[in-house]
Amino acid sequence: MGSQTNLAPRSTKTAYLRQLGALLWKDLLIELRSRDAVAAMMVFGVLTLTVFNFAFELRTDSVSLVAPGVLWVAILFAGTLGLGRTFSHERERGSMEGLLLCPADHGTIFVAKFIANLTFIGAAEVVILPIYNSFFDVPVLRPEVVGVIILATIGFAAVGTIFGAMAVNTRAKEVMLPVLLLPIVTPLIIGAVRATGILIDGEPLSEAWTWIKLLIAVDVVYLIVSFLMFEFALEDWG
């Protein structure tokens, strides 16, 4: 009777998770084989840190004043560079039509792409953070700072996923992404820079709580709106 159990309808929840897993694994595997996006993000992030190191060493006495800003500019710029990739390779290979034909709804595709983007930016951060820690001698490898970085990255990846899908279909392609993304993520930049700054200065978590609440609100709003709007962003491929 073993074959019959295989044919029995699975619960929708398991089916959803299987679809999600398959879609996500596809993106992760492509990235593992090509290493396009993550490698570029890592190198770009480290280069940004180096440029800032030269730029500020001459002018500021206290590195801790500019340190949170430097970190977030490096993460945002490197992240923006990588966010365009997950959809541009679908476009280059014409594989998006196939993806839309598979029996998963657009919401599932969004969640898969979002988790993939989150993983890629996270991977780049894993390299950027220790280097930043030693270059600027700023203690960021602490759970509360890492928590803030994860919170901000979630919101960034959420809007980045939908704007990435849109930008790749415009005539301006990747150039369009930062123009769309950076004004929208203003609250996220302000919240992340302030929260990181407070925690780097060694103040207790309660001091940064206002900013952490803002980041949570940003994450919730960005995730909901991007999820709902994603369907419309995919119509060019439909």
Added chain:
Amino acid sequence: MSTVSPTALSKHRMKRFHISWGDLFALATFTLLAISLGMGLLYAPTELIQGEPQRIFYVHLPMAIASYIAFLLVAGCGAIYLWKRNPAYDVVARSAAELGFFFLTLVIISGGLWGQATWGTFWQWEPRLTFTFVLWLIFVAYIMLRHASQDRHQAARFGAILGIIGFADVPLIFASVYIWRGIHPEPATMPQEMFITFLLATLAFISLFAYLLVLRVRWDKTRERIDELRTILEEQT
């Protein structure tokens, strides 16, 4: 071959002297603008601390309010467009965005001049300014996105998506810049003369915005009609 009949011609001539509702609206708008500007310069009392430069307020804030209405229209008409797919809503959204950008640019310039006179600097990263500037950047992104779109349908759809995401983002931008810089206490009371002038100026600028919006939408329709006629002509020749 069709010829224009003399009656149609005389009707056309008559039409030239016909005053439409649009003309009346324009007349009312410009009268209101003239009155409110006159009141701002002559009737409203001089502010005690800031002096004469404070009079910029009577064009600055009304224009800001008009551009916030534009932002609301971009998001609202965008949402209706995504739902109904009626291009008319997109025309309104697109026109409102262009006008919003225009008004907001003037808001920033007039605010800068006011700041130059009272703070001694054109720009400060103060919450209201930062908020307005971020909105301006979103309008810029909206216009650039539409220009970079492949076709009219994509431009409408992408514009609507950005308009809605931007609109959902507005409370967050507002909250973030205010907590970032600390809440500035606002003068709670305004003398009645100032308030009346401000109210009239706001009404004047909102009706100017509405009038320009109608013109812009009409222009868009005319352009579409010309495109249609041109295609027909090209097919015939």
